[in-house]
Amino acid sequence: MNKNIDRREFLKKTGEGAAIAGAVAMAGACAPKKTVETVVANTVTNDGKDPLETGKMELRTNPGNGDQVSLLGYGCMRFTMKKDSNGKDIVDQDNVNNLIDYALAHGVNYFDTAPVYLQGQSEKAVGIALKRHPRNSYYIATKMSNQSSNDRKVAMHLYNNSFKNLQTDYLDYYLLHSLGRGGALGFKGRFEDNGVLDFLLEEREKGKIRQLGLSFHGDQKSFDEIIALHDKYHWDFVQIQMNYFDWKHADGVRNVNAEYLYEELDKRELPIVIMEPLQGGRLSRPAENVVNRLKERDPQASLASWAFRFVGSYPRVLTALSGMVYMEHLQDNLRTFMDFKPLTEDEKTFLDTEIADIMANYPTIDCNDCKYCMPCPYGIDIPGIFMHYNNNVNKGNFPRNKEQEEYQKLRRAYLVSYDRAIPTLRQASHCVGCRQCIPKCPQSIQIPRQLRRIDDYVEKLKQNTLTSE
Amino acid sequence: MLKKIRVILAALCFVAVTLLFLDFSGTLHHWLGWLAKIQFLPAVLALNLVVIIALLVLTILFGRIYCSVICPLGVFQDGVANLSRKGKKGKYSYSKEIKWLRYGVWVLFVVAFIAGINALVALLAPYSSWGRIVQNLLAPVWQWCNNLLAAIAERRDSYAFYTKDVWLKSLPTFIVALVSLIVVVILAWRNGRTYCNTICPVGTTLSFFSRFAMFRPVIDASKCKSCHVCEKKCKASCIDIDGGKKIDYSRCVDCFNCLDNCKFGALKYRFAWGRKSESPEAAPADKTRRAFLIGSAITLGGAAIPARAQTDEDAPVEIQGEGGFADIIPKVAPKRSMEITPFGSESVEAFYKHCTACQLCVSVCPNDVLRPSKNFSHLMQPEMSFERGYCRPECVKCSEVCPTGAILKITPEEKTQWKVGTASIQTMLCLVENGEVEECGNCSRHCPVGAIHMVRKDREDGKRVMVPSVEEELCIGCGACENLCPARPISAITVNGYQIHHKA
Numbered sequence: 023m024n025k026n027i028d029r030r031e032f033l034k035k036t037g038e039g040a041a042i043a044g045a046v047a048m049a050g051a052c053a054p055k056k057t058v059e060t061v062v063a064n065t066v067t068n069d070g071k072d073p074l075e076t077g078k079m080e081l082r083t084n085p086g087n088g089d090q091v092s093l094l095g096y097g098c099m100r101f102t103m104k105k106d107s108n109g110k111d112i113v114d115q116d117n118v119n120n121l122i123d124y125a126l127a128h129g130v131n132y133f134d135t136a137p138v139y140l141q142g143q144s145e146k147a148v149g150i151a152l153k154r155h156p157r158n159s160y161y162i163a164t165k166m167s168n169q170s171s172n173d174r175k176v177a178m179h180l181y182n183n184s185f186k187n188l189q190t191d192y193l194d195y196y197l198l199h200s201l202g203r204g205g206a207l208g209f210k211g212r213f214e215d216n217g218v219l220d221f222l223l224e225e226r227e228k229g230k231i232r233q234l235g236l237s238f239h240g241d242q243k244s245f246d247e248i249i250a251l252h253d254k255y256h257w258d259f260v261q262i263q264m265n266y267f268d269w270k271h272a273d274g275v276r277n278v279n280a281e282y283l284y285e286e287l288d289k290r291e292l293p294i295v296i297m298e299p300l301q302g303g304r305l306s307r308p309a310e311n312v313v314n315r316l317k318e319r320d321p322q323a324s325l326a327s328w329a330f331r332f333v334g335s336y337p338r339v340l341t342a343l344s345g346m347v348y349m350e351h352l353q354d355n356l357r358t359f360m361d362f363k364p365l366t367e368d369e370k371t372f373l374d375t376e377i378a379d380i381m382a383n384y385p386t387i388d389c390n391d392c393k394y395c396m397p398c399p400y401g402i403d404i405p406g407i408f409m410h411y412n413n414n415v416n417k418g419n420f421p422r423n424k425e426q427e428e429y430q431k432l433r434r435a436y437l438v439s440y441d442r443a444i445p446t447l448r449q450a451s452h453c454v455g456c457r458q459c460i461p462k463c464p465q466s467i468q469i470p471r472q473l474r475r476i477d478d479y480v481e482k483l484k485q486n487t488l489t490s491e
Numbered sequence: 492m493l494k495k496i497r498v499i500l501a502a503l504c505f506v507a508v509t510l511l512f513l514d515f516s517g518t519l520h521h522w523l524g525w526l527a528k529i530q531f532l533p534a535v536l537a538l539n540l541v542v543i544i545a546l547l548v549l550t551i552l553f554g555r556i557y558c559s560v561i562c563p564l565g566v567f568q569d570g571v572a573n574l575s576r577k578g579k580k581g582k583y584s585y586s587k588e589i590k591w592l593r594y595g596v597w598v599l600f601v602v603a604f605i606a607g608i609n610a611l612v613a614l615l616a617p618y619s620s621w622g623r624i625v626q627n628l629l630a631p632v633w634q635w636c637n638n639l640l641a642a643i644a645e646r647r648d649s650y651a652f653y654t655k656d657v658w659l660k661s662l663p664t665f666i667v668a669l670v671s672l673i674v675v676v677i678l679a680w681r682n683g684r685t686y687c688n689t690i691c692p693v694g695t696t697l698s699f700f701s702r703f704a705m706f707r708p709v710i711d712a713s714k715c716k717s718c719h720v721c722e723k724k725c726k727a728s729c730i731d732i733d734g735g736k737k738i739d740y741s742r743c744v745d746c747f748n749c750l751d752n753c754k755f756g757a758l759k760y761r762f763a764w765g766r767k768s769e770s771p772e773a774a775p776a777d778k779t780r781r782a783f784l785i786g787s788a789i790t791l792g793g794a795a796i797p798a799r800a801q802t803d804e805d806a807p808v809e810i811q812g813e814g815g816f817a818d819i820i821p822k823v824a825p826k827r828s829m830e831i832t833p834f835g836s837e838s839v840e841a842f843y844k845h846c847t848a849c850q851l852c853v854s855v856c857p858n859d860v861l862r863p864s865k866n867f868s869h870l871m872q873p874e875m876s877f878e879r880g881y882c883r884p885e886c887v888k889c890s891e892v893c894p895t896g897a898i899l900k901i902t903p904e905e906k907t908q909w910k911v912g913t914a915s916i917q918t919m920l921c922l923v924e925n926g927e928v929e930e931c932g933n934c935s936r937h938c939p940v941g942a943i944h945m946v947r948k949d950r951e952d953g954k955r956v957m958v959p960s961v962e963e964e965l966c967i968g969c970g971a972c973e974n975l976c977p978a979r980p981i982s983a984i985t986v987n988g989y990q991i992h993h994k995a
Contacts, residue, residue, distance in 0.1 A: 111815070141815055393815055400977050401819040438650040446880070447819050454922065454931040454977045474936070481937075485885045 074353060077360030079129025082340050084293050086233060086258050089194070091161060093334050094359035095132035095295065095341035096125055098148045099139045099392065102347055113140055113147045121352055122151040126160060128356050132341045134295070135188075136165040136199060137180050138394075145187035153189045162188055163195035163295075165237065166218070169207060169462075174216040181222075195295075196222065196231040197261055200464055201248055202240020207461070209248060223255065233258035237297065239464040242278045249286055259340060260287055261295040265305055266332040266373035268298075271382050276466035281374075288338045296333045296342040302390015305329040309384050309416040312377055319372065326351075327358040332373050335364035386412040387472050388465045395459040395469060403448040404459060404469055410443040411476050423489050433483050440480065450477035493760055494747040497559055505566040512625040513633045515655055517855040517888045527851060527894035529561060530618040531693045536845045537896030550697050554704040558687055558694055558744040564617040565687055565694075565744065568679035572726050575680040581724040581752070583683055585731040588739060593689050600692035610870035613848030617691050620671045622849035623871065627668035630854060631657050656859060656879070664850075664863035664871045683726030688742040698741035705764040708749055710736045714757035721749035721758055822878035823980040831875040831912045831968060831988035833861065834882065835890035835901040838991040845897035848872045852889035852898060858882065860970065861889060875911075877970035877986065882911075884939040884969065907940055910995045912968025912988040914943070914961045920983035923956050924948075934959050934972035934984050940995065942966040943984075959984065967995050 080093040101118050103111040122133070133152065135144045145164060152160060164184045168177045185191065198219075201209050213219040225231045235258050238245060249260075264280035272279045287294050300306050306326040308316075316328055333342045346352040365373070389408035398404055414420040414436055421432040440449070450473040459469040482488040507523045508530075514520070527533060534542035546557055558565045577583060596615065603611035613619045634655045641652040659665060678685040687694040710721075715736050722730045729742035730749060750758050829839060833852065836842035848871040853861045858880030861873045875882060884907055890898045901909070914934075922928045935943040942965035945957040959972075961984070968986045976982035 396815045397817040399817055401817045403816065435650045438653045441653060442645055448816065451937065451975055452933070452977065454928060454933050456928040456931070484883065 073357050073360040074128065077357075079356075080334065080359050080362035081129075082293075084233070084259070084340055085291065086293065089161060089233075090131075091341050092129050092131045092359070093339070093341055093362060094130050094330075094355055095134055095163075095343040096122070096130050097297070097343035097345035098133060098135040098144045100345045100347050101140060101144070101147065103140075111141065113143045115147055115150060118147045119151045119154070121346065121349065122148070123154075124349065125346075125352060125356075126155055128360065130356075131160045132163065132195075132343075133160060134163040134195075134343050136167050136197075137184060137187075138167040138169075138199075145184055149188040149190070157190065161194035162190060163197065164188065164193060165197040165199035166213075166222070167199040168212050168218070169200055172207065172211045172216055174218055177212075177216070177218045178221075181225075192229060193231050195233045195235060195259065196225075197234075198222075198236040200239055201236050202238045202244045203461070204244065208244075219255065235259035235261060235295070237261035237295075238283070239263065239277060239466075241275060242282065245278055245283065245286070249290070252290055252292070257292060259293040259295055261297055261343075262287070263298040263301075264294075264296045264333055264336075264339075265299050265301045265329055266370075267301055267305060267378045267381055269332075269374040269378070271378045273388075276388070284336060284338065292338075293340040294336075294338050295340055298390055299333045299342045299344060300326055300329050301388075302392065304386070304390065304412065304416075307413070307416060308377075308381060312380055315377060315380070324354050324358075326354060328373060330355060330358045331363065331365050332370065334359065334362055335370065384415050386415050388467055390465065392464060394462045394464060398453075398459060399456065400452055400454055401448055402450070402453055402473070403444050404473070406444050406448070407450050407473065407476060408467075410440060414439070421483060421488060424486065429488075433486075433488075437480070437483055450474070450480065453477070492751075494751060497556075497745070497747055501560045501566045501569065504561055505563050505570075508563040508621070509625055509629070511892070512622055512851060512854045513630055515630075515634065515637075515855060515857070517857070517892065520855070520888075520892045524892060524894075526561075527618075527849070527892065530894060531557065531562075531697070532616045532618055532847050533849065533894035536847055537894065539896070546697075547700055550700040551703055551705065553706045554740065554743055554745040555694070555697050555701045556745050557697055558684075558691075559746045562617050562621075562687075562693070564621040564675065564691075565684070567621065568675060568684060568686060569726065569746065571676050571679035572683045577681070577683070581720070581748075583723055583725055583728055585722050585725070585734070586682075586728040588742065589689050593695055596690050597692050597695040607844065608868075609843055609846070609848070609872055610867065613846075613871050614667065614671075615690070615692050616847050616849075617687075617693055619847045619849045619871075620668075620675070622851060622854075623664060623668040624672045626850035626854050627660075627665045628672060658859070658879075660853060660862035661865050661871075663865050667871060683728065684742075684744055685728075687744060688727055688729070694744075701743065702740045703764075704740055705762055706760060707740055707763050708738060708743065708745075708747070708758055708760050709763050710738065711757045711759065712736050714755045715753075716755055716757075718754070720752050720754070724748045724752050820979040822974075822982065824876045824878055825973075825981050825985040827985070827987050829912070829988035829990055830864065830866070831970075831986060832992075833873070833875060833889045833898045834887070834906045834909050834911055834967075834969075834992075835893075835898040836911070836992065837899065839988060840990070842897050843869045843872055845895045846872045847895050847897075849894070851892045851894065855888045855892050857886060857888060875970065875988075877974040877982075879974075881970035881974035883971075907967060908995055909992055910967050910989055911992050912986045913963050913966045914968065914972050914984050914986050916959060916961060916984050917981075918958075918983075920978045920981060921958060922977055922983070923958050924950070924983075926950065926952055926954075928977075929954070930957060931977065932957060932959065933975050933977060937971045937975050938966075939969060939971060940965050940967055943972060965995060 081090045082093055083089070084091055101121075102114045104114045106112045133148055135148045137145055139145070140147070148162075152162065166177060166180060168180060184193065198209075198213060222231060222234060226234045236248065238248065238260060251257075262280065262283045263277060264284060268277065268280045270279055270281055284294065306324070306329065308325065313325065316323070316325055330342060330344070333339055344351070344355050346355060387408045389405055389412070391405045391409055393405055395404050421429055421436055423429070426432070453470055453473040455470040455474070457470055463469060479488075504526060508526050510519055511523055511527055528537070528539065529542050529546070531543075531546055534546065549556055559569065560566070573579070600612060600615050603609075634657045637652060638654050638657070641654045644650065644652045675686055710730075715732070717732050717736070719732050722732050726746060726748065727742045727744050729739035731737050731739070747760065750760055832839050832842040846869075848863065850863065850873070853863060853873050860875050860877060860880055860882050862876065863871045864874045885903050887901055887903055887906055890901045918924050923931050932945050935945050942962045943959045944962060946960050948956055948958045950956050968989065970986050972984045973982045973986050976984050
């Protein structure tokens with residue numbers, strides 16, 4: 023490794039760029055450090071028209087009650103945050119208002135939140151933004167997030183609070199949050215034994231809940247059990263994780279192939295809400311050769327647009343949720359869903375088989391940065407570590423063994439960027455393996471084991487003992 | 492001409508030595524490390540006879556060239572003096588040698604050196620002083636600039652620069668450095684080389700030899716018109732025109748400022764061996780010889796110094812409270828029964844005996860392990876502690892840069908075989924033992940030599956858990972376990988130094 027050359031090159035480049043440096047620095051200053059769903063803006067479609075100005079939002083009809091729901095739903099799990107006077111993170115309400123106004127103006131009418139999102143600030147922020155619009159111009163979806171307690175009191179508190187936060191007297195779509203886990207905190211414990219479900223069913227009767235459904239993360243057995251209960255409770259809709267990777271490539275243990283989920287729900291004619299259409303942003307930031315393949319196929323299309331068109335192409339899908347943090351995300355997604363063009367069968371196969379097969383060969387971790395595991399009691403930045411690792415794996419040129427070409431350069435890049443992304447005290451080496459995070463992970467990632475794997479890898483890099491297995 | 496050569500060489504040496512203290516990546520040492528090793532006191536401490544003899548021969552041949560070219564503190568004073576009005580216009584005047592102070596300090600230094608009062612030795616040694624000043628006052632600025640570049644690099648996806656933590660490693664040392672700087676600047680601003688000729692023990696030691704220098708500036712009394720220009724230009728205040736046109740060669744640092752300024756060609760730098768000493772108080776031969784012999788003895792001889800101390804607590808600050816993150820309580824150094832000195836230092840005693848507290852190792856330590864001791868008996872000399880990082884198995888940077896032999900050169904392979912200390916477990920603090928978690932083993936997992944075994948234990952609550960235990964003979968004392976232990980602020984597993992390092 024020749025550090026001096028690096029440095030000289032760097033300074034040279036810095037010097038060359040001096041003319042534009044000012045502008046770049048300014049732009050850089052406001053640019054996000056990590057984007058959740060990176061978007062390559064495709065300003066106009068092939069025919070030269072910008073659908074943002076001329077297009078119409080694709081609407082789907084809920085067969086249960088005739089709701090006309092926009093195919094693009096607004097996931098409100100992530101928004102930009104800022105620090106208040108005490109240094110605490112608070113949601114940037116102005117930005118939320120802007121985004122939601124813009125979305126409504128372009129036909130987005132489904133807003134999905136939950137009491138636990140954004141460190142508990144999402145419902146309130148969404149409520150404030152929506153209150154400024156007529157109540158009949160949008161649908162609110164929120165959830166019973168009692169994952170950590172079977173106590174009926176907790177559930178009641180969450181339920182009542184949702185009305186307060188969202189400043190409404192009815193909820194359009196209400197979900198039993200994240201079903202699919204067994205044990206004491208499974209469906210039976212959280213909803214049946216404590217009577218919470220009976221209460222919610224009554225609320226549906228009263229019209230306080232217009233549609234009652236559930237969101238699902240888990241294996242096939244739990245899915246079958248929950249869907250079997252449709253006859254008993256009559257679910258109005260189901261929210262599942264579906265994207266072109268998980269269509270056929272779910273690992274079968276922690277989650278089920280979306281193809282199976284979709285077909286089972288389709289059989290029962292249940293409307294489907296899609297979460298993770300981008301698999302937590304990973305489909306908009308895939309490995310380099312995947313990018314090349316997609317761009318070859320359509321140089322104009324953004325990477326995210328492929329993923330959205332995939333889920334939108336299935337007719338039983340009511341809406342596909344996307345967490346849009348920045349205006350650029352929103353605009354890119356709107357371009358996909360306004361004047362929506364479904365994929366051809368050939369294109370579907372291209373994504374769910376050809377592309378997904380390539381992706382399956384990368385040793386990435388299935389984290390989609392939902393931050394449910396946080397805060398780690400030992401201060402570790404779990405999603406940050408996984409995202410950094412995945413990004414490097416996806417770049418395709420991460421250090422693999424000492425004999426590799428440019429190994430020293432890659433090693434430095436990995437270690438320096440690791441320290442940049444994660445403060446030393448929050449790195450994987452500090453994981454004690456307490457396992458408190460495991461039940462919180464909707465992807466059922468064995469977090470301590472994965473952290474240890476990354477820690478071992480970093481340790482080998484540092485000690486220069488990395489050899490290919 | 493001579494002056495120009497002197498100025499250029501001095502500037503090169505000065506910048507290079509200073510960069511050694513600034514370059515935390517340790518890259519420059521590969522090429523410039525020798526500059527620290529040719530410093531006088533480090534060479535003496537390292538018993539580097541070749542360098543010592545070379546420096547003495549240089550002094551006997553040409554005078555105190557060392558002071559005006561090699562010594563960074565000397566060159567720094569020239570720079571300060573040059574900036575002052577006096578330096579530009581040449582308003583110095585001859586002053587008598589302040590003997591009581593000069594030799595008093597020297598005797599004090601020698602006594603301190605022999606008695607092992609290292610704080611005093613380190614305080615007076617010029618190279619150490621400069622090292623401290625750079626490390627404490629200039630390095631933070633350098634690192635902030637680096638961090639700025641790192642921030643720009645990050646924006647541009649470059650890995651050329653990485654961020655370096657800037658933290659106060661020891662307040663007493665910082666204050667000492669600040670006071671030294673102020674004193675040196677004031678003295679140099681007002682009177683040029685006062686420090687070098689009245690306080691600096693290395694200068695005084697060299698003066699025993701420089702008064703016999705073969706080549707030296709000589710005043711040709713027949714040509715001299717007593718215009719005093721040379722005297723006014725002499726930063727060392729050692730030219731006495733009125734007192735017999737003499738130069739005190741014990742104080743002359745061969746800056747050559749006098750030579751070119753003589754309009755009458757009365758000053759020449761030439762061979763003058765064997766001529767009667769022209770110092771104002773021509774010392775009797777036997778006295779100077781004695782001085783010479785003492786100087787040599789001190790210079791060449793070693794000294795035995797007892798060393799024993801307890802470590803002070805060092806509480807680093809810096810908590811990052813980002814949203815969605817648990818606060819992390821900063822670690823606090825535990826009380827250690829014996830301080831830990833770096834791998835390659837052989838024993839605590841040998842380390843503190845040889846160390847001149849120049850902070851070079853502290854500057855390059857990439858893991859923030861080394862910091863100046865706050866303990867009075869070796870104030871400013873480094874010690875190891877693991878609140879911010881641990882002594883990583885692949886790193887031997889401190890051993891590569893140490894100019895005094897306090898840390899001998901070792902390889903990473905050798906490092907894992909040496910014991911500098913051993914870990915012990917404070918059962919009460921261990922999170923598994925006290926029931927806070929069911930499993931941990933982070934210490935065991937990160938031990939580079941596999942010295943920590945996880946053993947079964949029936950906890951008080953009746954649960955059977957795995958707790959760490961140290962195989963003392965394998966443990967090398969690197970601090971990985973202490974640093975990565977989740978117990979905070981004091982780790983449940985802590986390292987105590989070994990008085991004498993030995994093979995594990």
